[in-house]
Amino acid sequence: xxxxxxxMRSMIETRNRILDVALDVLGENPDAGMGEIxxxxxxxxxxxxxHFPSRLDLVRTLTERAVAEMTAVLDEVNASGAEADATWVExxxxxxxxxxxxxxxxxxxxxxxxxxxxxxxxxxDELLADLVKRxxxxxxxxxxxxxxxLSQVAYGVVFAIADSDRSNGTPGVRAATITSLLxxxxxxxxxxxxxxxRP
Amino acid sequence: xxxxxxxMRSMIETRNRILDVALDVLGENPDAGMGEIxxxxxxxxxxxxxHFPSRLDLVRTLTERAVAEMTAVLDEVNASGAEADATWVExxxxxxxxxxxxxxxxxxxxxxxxxxxxxxxxxxDELLADLVKRxxxxxxxxxxxxxxxLSQVAYGVVFAIADSDRSNGTPGVRAATITSLLxxxxxxxxxxxxxxxRP
DNA sequence: CCAGTATTGCACACGGGTGTACAGTGAGAT
DNA sequence: ATCTCACTGTACACCCGTGTGCAATACTGG
Numbered sequence: 001x002x003x004x005x006x007x008m009r010s011m012i013e014t015r016n017r018i019l020d021v022a023l024d025v026l027g028e029n030p031d032a033g034m035g036e037i038x039x040x041x042x043x044x045x046x047x048x049x050x051h052f053p054s055r056l057d058l059v060r061t062l063t064e065r066a067v068a069e070m071t072a073v074l075d076e077v078n079a080s081g082a083e084a085d086a087t088w089v090e091x092x093x094x095x096x097x098x099x100x101x102x103x104x105x106x107x108x109x110x111x112x113x114x115x116x117x118x119x120x121x122x123x124x125d126e127l128l129a130d131l132v133k134r135x136x137x138x139x140x141x142x143x144x145x146x147x148x149x150l151s152q153v154a155y156g157v158v159f160a161i162a163d164s165d166r167s168n169g170t171p172g173v174r175a176a177t178i179t180s181l182l183x184x185x186x187x188x189x190x191x192x193x194x195x196x197x198r199p
Numbered sequence: 200x201x202x203x204x205x206x207m208r209s210m211i212e213t214r215n216r217i218l219d220v221a222l223d224v225l226g227e228n229p230d231a232g233m234g235e236i237x238x239x240x241x242x243x244x245x246x247x248x249x250h251f252p253s254r255l256d257l258v259r260t261l262t263e264r265a266v267a268e269m270t271a272v273l274d275e276v277n278a279s280g281a282e283a284d285a286t287w288v289e290x291x292x293x294x295x296x297x298x299x300x301x302x303x304x305x306x307x308x309x310x311x312x313x314x315x316x317x318x319x320x321x322x323x324d325e326l327l328a329d330l331v332k333r334x335x336x337x338x339x340x341x342x343x344x345x346x347x348x349l350s351q352v353a354y355g356v357v358f359a360i361a362d363s364d365r366s367n368g369t370p371g372v373r374a375a376t377i378t379s380l381l382x383x384x385x386x387x388x389x390x391x392x393x394x395x396x397r398p
Numbered sequence: 399c400c401a402g403t404a405t406t407g408c409a410c411a412c413g414g415g416t417g418t419a420c421a422g423t424g425a426g427a428t
Numbered sequence: 429a430t431c432t433c434a435c436t437g438t439a440c441a442c443c444c445g446t447g448t449g450c451a452a453t454a455c456t457g458g
Contacts, residue, residue, distance in 0.1 A: 010425090011435095050434075153359055175343045
């Protein structure tokens with residue numbers, strides 16, 4: 001049906017290249033301007049505005065991408081029917097690369113577009129809170145904090161550790177997962193068991 | 200010796216008012232301009248520049264204040280000679296109000312003045328890392344992460360929970376302390392014991 | 399009362415990012 | 429071969445925050 005190939009294709013390709021590069025550039029410096037993004041994508045600033053009328057449109061599209069990927073992972077993982085702590089381990093493992101790519105969103109949540117991003121990220125936050133709530137109700141997670149806050153802090157920590165990957169060697173998924181599990185109130189022995197037997 | 204009282208006093212007072220207000224305003228919105236700070240302090244923008252030649256000077260002074268207060272607390276707490284986990288509890292308790300006031304620094308560490316702030320915050324980071332390292336060597340803290348990173352993430356969590364105070368009611372020091380202890384690898388029972396018996 | 403000075407209330411220059419306009423170019427579509 | 433359209437290159441207007449300059453004002457100390 002869509003036979004308008006070559007033209008369409010290269011246009012979509014540039015659009016995607018802009019998005020990919022924007023993620024990298026903004027990941028390095030959340031305050032980067034459209035000019036930097038354009039240059040990094042091997043394109044003129046004007047062209048970026050052809051694809052995304054405003055900077056907010058760019059960021060929004062990026063966020064929508066992230067939300068789509070994250071909810072996909074969360075839905076899949078939730079469907080397994082496993083215990084909450086095991087589900088969390090699976091979640092972190094699957095989300096690790098994604099979280100690293102979209103780490104910029106955590107920085108972008110404060111300032112200027114914070115409101116818009118927060119709104120788009122709402123569904124993800126809910127799914128996350130639900131998972132933690134399930135763990136608390138099941139007695140596998142601690143209850144020092146309300147589920148909503150605990151889930152935010154927990155995956156904030158995962159993002160933070162993923163961030164530090166850029167500096168030192170590689171704390172890696174394993175360390176991040178264990179740390180988040182501990183914070184969720186899972187005993188150390190159980191935490192090590194959960195992450196121990198995996199590919 | 201310093202008998203130039205009334206004049207000096209009111210000038211110092213405005214200076215301090217500017218600093219205090221700047222902490223509040225920047226706490227709400229780290230991107231606030233000198234104009235907003237001036238207005239909030241009941242002063243004209245030009246006056247702020249009389250006290251602080253540049254925006255960086257303002258932020259630097261704020262940071263120096265924070266470093267002074269934090270190192271004071273850390274030194275005092277470290278001198279008690281108690282176990283690392285007990286010391287951590289004391290540390291969080293004493294630092295709680297301070298951390299809440301200076302929460303903006305965590306946001307300001309990224310972007311523009313990040314480098315300068317990071318440099319000034321260096322000593323605090325070291326003291327914190329030393330404390331965590333001591334706990335790891337003593338076997339009371341877990342070792343999934345290197346002391347430097349673990350300490351950063353741990354007090355990042357404390358700041359994050361302090362931040363959320365503004366939104367919901369009051370998770371409070373207790374919840375924040377327990378959460379950070381858990382993440383440091385302290386067993387839940389021990390953690391509750393540690394925070395349980397205090398004024 | 400008079401001098402000194404912190405503060406005010408304007409003014410402006412400067413830099414930097416955003417978003418737009420428009421003529422030109424080159425590769426694919428017809 | 430010609431048309432179409434994504435992309436180029438350059439220019440411009442606009443907004444906003446920073447930092448500076450200077451005369452006027454108010455308030456305090458001698």
